[in-house]
Amino acid sequence: AQKITQTQPGMFVQEKEAVTLDCTYDTSDQSYGLFWYKQPSSGEMIFLIYQGSYDEQNATEGRYSLNFQKARKSANLVISASQLGDSAMYFCAMRVLTGGTSYGKLTFGQGTILTVHP
Amino acid sequence: KAGVTQTPRYLIKTRGQQVTLSCSPISGHRSVSWYQQTPGQGLQFLFEYFSETQRNKGNFPGRFSGRQFSNSRSEMNVSTLELGDSALYLCASSLRLDTQYFGPGTRLTVL
Numbered sequence: 001a002q003k004i005t006q007t008q009p010g011m012f013v014q015e016k017e018a019v020t021l022d023c024t025y026d027t028s029d030q031s032y033g034l035f036w037y038k039q040p041s042s043g044e045m046i047f048l049i050y051q052g053s054y055d056e057q058n059a060t061e062g063r064y065s066l067n068f069q070k071a072r073k074s075a076n077l078v079i080s081a082s083q084l085g086d087s088a089m090y091f092c093a094m095r096v097l098t099g100g101t102s103y104g105k106l107t108f109g110q111g112t113i114l115t116v117h118p
Numbered sequence: 119k120a121g122v123t124q125t126p127r128y129l130i131k132t133r134g135q136q137v138t139l140s141c142s143p144i145s146g147h148r149s150v151s152w153y154q155q156t157p158g159q160g161l162q163f164l165f166e167y168f169s170e171t172q173r174n175k176g177n178f179p180g181r182f183s184g185r186q187f188s189n190s191r192s193e194m195n196v197s198t199l200e201l202g203d204s205a206l207y208l209c210a211s212s213l214r215l216d217t218q219y220f221g222p223g224t225r226l227t228v229l
Contacts, residue, residue, distance in 0.1 A: 035217065043206055045220035091161065095218075105151065105174055106210075106218060108161040 002027045004092050004109035012115050013082045020067070021077040021112050023092030031097040034075040035106065036066065039089040048090075051075060053097075082116045089113050119145060122211050122221035130227045136197040139224045143190050143211030149173075150192040151218060152184060155206040164207075167192055168214075196226075204228045 003026040013019040025034065036048040051059045051066045059066040067076040079086060092109045123142045131137050143150050152164040163176040167186035184194040190211075196203055204227050210218035 033216075037220070042222070043208075043225070044222045045208060045210070047217055047219060050217055105163040105166060105176065106153070106161075107163070110160050 002029075002032075002094050002096060002107040004094055004107055006092055006109035006112050008112045009110075010113045010115065012117060013079075015084060015116055015118050016081055018078060018080045019082055019114065021079070021090050021092075021114065023075045023077065023109060025073050025075060025092070025094050027073075027094065027096065029096045029098055033095045033097055034066070034068070035093045035095065036064070036075075036077045037091045037093060038086075039091060039111070041088070045091070049077065079114075084116050084118060087114060087116045122209060122219055124207075124209050124221040124224050126224060127222060128225050128227075130229065131199050132229050133199055133201060135199050136195060137199060137226060138193055138195045139207055139209075139226075141192045141194075141209030141211075141221060143192070143209075144219055147211035147213055147219075148190055149212045149214060149218075150186055150190065151210045151212075152192070152194050153208045153210065154178075155208060155223075156202075156204075161208075164194065199228045201228050 005024045032053045034051045038046045049061045049064045051068045063080045065078045089111045091111045093106045125140045149168045151166040155161045165175045166173045170186045181197045186192045206223045208223045210220045212218045
């Protein structure tokens with residue numbers, strides 16, 4: 001079974017500063033994908049960034065980067081130059097890419113609420 | 119390209135009733151997954167459909183069911199509603215095993 005752990009229930013950051021949201025995962029599968037989603041108060045889940053387990057380079061998407069440390073099973077999200085609109089809930093998730101009972105489903109962490117102060 | 123759409127956006131039902139939620143995936147996406155989000159349990163996987171076949175199912179009672187049509191649109195049904203079924207129901211689509219893109223969700227309230 002897969003498990004995602006986000007140990008920070010809430011984080012605060014000043015506008016224009018960088019912030020790191022922690023995520024650790026547990027799986028026995030070798031082929032998997034790691035995702036970060038943003039969920040504003042409206043409820044919609046917005047895809048931010050993806051990292052494959054065999055990708056050697058850390059993923060980056062604009063102001064978002066994923067600090068992937070496979071040996072430590074961590075996939076932290078780094079948001080640079082925070083903006084007020086970044087205030088939201090952030091979820092780390094995993095999807096196993098091989099067969100088996102977990103085929104296809106996303107397993108989510110409990111989320112981290114990020115608040116950006118002006 | 120239009121995103122994932124879900125209807126209705128809000129729904130109020132009473133205990134014992136049944137409800138059907140609809141999801142239209144991104145054009146060309148053949149995989150549709152459903153998730154339930156509650157404050158207590160977080161995000162939980164309900165089921166996934168690919169080319170009209172249920173490929174995986176989460177740990178939910180049989181009152182929760184779904185189906186997918188030939189145009190990839192999907193519906194989920196909850197029968198005999200309970201208070202604990204109040205939740206945000208999210209639908210997501212993907213091509214296959216790549217990124218899942220979510221719809222805005224249906225917020226179900228059971229009274």
